[in-house]
Amino acid sequence: MAMATSLVISFCVMISLLGCVYAQQQPRAFFVFGDSLVDSGNNDFLATTARADNYPYGIDYPSHRPTGRFSNGYNIPDLISLELGLEPTLPILSPLLVGEKLLVGANFASAGIGILNDTGFQFLHIIRIYKQLELFQLYQKRVSAHIGSEGARNLVNRGLVLITLGGNDFVNNYYLVPYSARSRQFSLPDYVRYLISEYRKVLRKLYDLGARRVLVTGTGPLGCAPAERAQRGINGECGIELQRAAALYNPQLVEMLRGLNQEIGSDIFISADAYRMHMDYISNPQAYGFVTSRVACCGQGPYNGIGLCTPISNLCPNRELNAFWDAFHPTEKANKIIVQQILRGSAEYMYPMNLSTIMAVDSRI
Ligand SMILES: *[C@@H]1O[C@H](CO)[C@@H](O)[C@H](O)[C@H]1NC(C)=O
Numbered sequence: 001m002a003m004a005t006s007l008v009i010s011f012c013v014m015i016s017l018l019g020c021v022y023a024q025q026q027p028r029a030f031f032v033f034g035d036s037l038v039d040s041g042n043n044d045f046l047a048t049t050a051r052a053d054n055y056p057y058g059i060d061y062p063s064h065r066p067t068g069r070f071s072n073g074y075n076i077p078d079l080i081s082l083e084l085g086l087e088p089t090l091p092i093l094s095p096l097l098v099g100e101k102l103l104v105g106a107n108f109a110s111a112g113i114g115i116l117n118d119t120g121f122q123f124l125h126i127i128r129i130y131k132q133l134e135l136f137q138l139y140q141k142r143v144s145a146h147i148g149s150e151g152a153r154n155l156v157n158r159g160l161v162l163i164t165l166g167g168n169d170f171v172n173n174y175y176l177v178p179y180s181a182r183s184r185q186f187s188l189p190d191y192v193r194y195l196i197s198e199y200r201k202v203l204r205k206l207y208d209l210g211a212r213r214v215l216v217t218g219t220g221p222l223g224c225a226p227a228e229r230a231q232r233g234i235n236g237e238c239g240i241e242l243q244r245a246a247a248l249y250n251p252q253l254v255e256m257l258r259g260l261n262q263e264i265g266s267d268i269f270i271s272a273d274a275y276r277m278h279m280d281y282i283s284n285p286q287a288y289g290f291v292t293s294r295v296a297c298c299g300q301g302p303y304n305g306i307g308l309c310t311p312i313s314n315l316c317p318n319r320e321l322n323a324f325w326d327a328f329h330p331t332e333k334a335n336k337i338i339v340q341q342i343l344r345g346s347a348e349y350m351y352p353m354n355l356s357t358i359m360a361v362d363s364r365i
């Protein structure tokens with residue numbers, strides 16, 4: 001141990017003392033990219049309709065106030081931070097993200113976005129994925145100003161990254177309206193192939209920007225969201241077309257990640273099988289302490305799946321009993337189940353390894 005430490009230190013002195021001292025003392029930084037499932041409030045700073053800034057969003061959050069998170073309480077990035085003993089990462093647009101706070105990482109996610117630039121166009125000013133990557137570059141410049149470019153590089157290389165993307169490319173693009181432009185352009189299998197090839201470019205860029213441990217979540221069972229049960233499901237079953245889309249997309253995503261890792265020669269990208277994680281409690285809600293996985297806690301119409309969650313919507317009294325918070329997003333309780341699988345799941349859930357293994361392996365480097 002002592003020898004390993006002195007080896008690291010002498011190596012540090014050779015490259016850049018300042019950067020390395022920071023890298024040694026700082027806990028791991030956490031970076032988050034993607035859509036509403038992981039947006040911790042960026043959209044509150046934007047002129048967009050995709051926002052979670054009204055009651056009862058945040059009703060079970062420590063402040064009991066809306067924060068821009070699309071849940072009743074903590075979202076998935078919050079719970080990962082808590083589990084790893086990290087400070088929660090602030091939205092990149094938050095004015096509080098300055099000084100030492102920068103070293104904790106940042107959340108670049110923006111509700112409504114997808115892999116494709118045209119996904120979510122109806123929400124107006126959202127931070128599309130290439131813009132998120134551009135902000136990541138600017139963030140690194142800001143960090144460099146504090147701890148030098150070597151320190152910034154270390155911080156990013158040692159950081160943990162989560163990216164959650166893709167669901168909106170179906171829900172808010174291909175299937176947004178009947179005969180959408182994309183559905184006239186592509187058959188579903190061709191569209192999925194196109195998405196995967198575009199996503200590959202995004203992930204390659206993330207690697208080029210310094211990311212070295214990246215959790216990539218597939219899409220959940222899109223057809224089982226209360227919105228889809230209400231609008232497309234027969235007798236409230238999961239919508240068949242969206243389920244078919246997820247079933248085509250997820251295995252190709254895993255293959256693409258495997259190929260990227262092979263090309264790079266290292267297990268940079270870790271695939272999280274969100275479909276399986278969600279499906280476990282959706283198909284057997286009682287086993288997880290839920291009363292229903294069909295009816296959203298907040299909303300109106302069949303399954304509370306129509307329209308937005310607003311102050312005048314139905315609201316369930318106990319959010320621990322519903323798997324879905326609103327028409328599309330899980331409750332904090334469901335997010336906790338997901339994060340437990342991310343941390344400790346078997347290779348069927350987390351490939352090639354789970355987050356607790358990643359933390360153990362990386363702490364030895
Ligand atoms: C999406 O936009 C980015 C720049 O914002 C561009 O580099 C990229 O090529 C675009 N993707 C497609 C498929 O047009």
Ligand SMILES: *[C@@H]1O[C@H](CO)[C@@H](O)[C@H](O)[C@H]1NC(C)=O
Nearest residue numbers: 344345346347353354356357
């Ligand atoms: C996942 O984590 C647990 C420890 O919590 C470990 O026992 C298990 O082997 C891990 N699985 C994989 C596939 O890494």
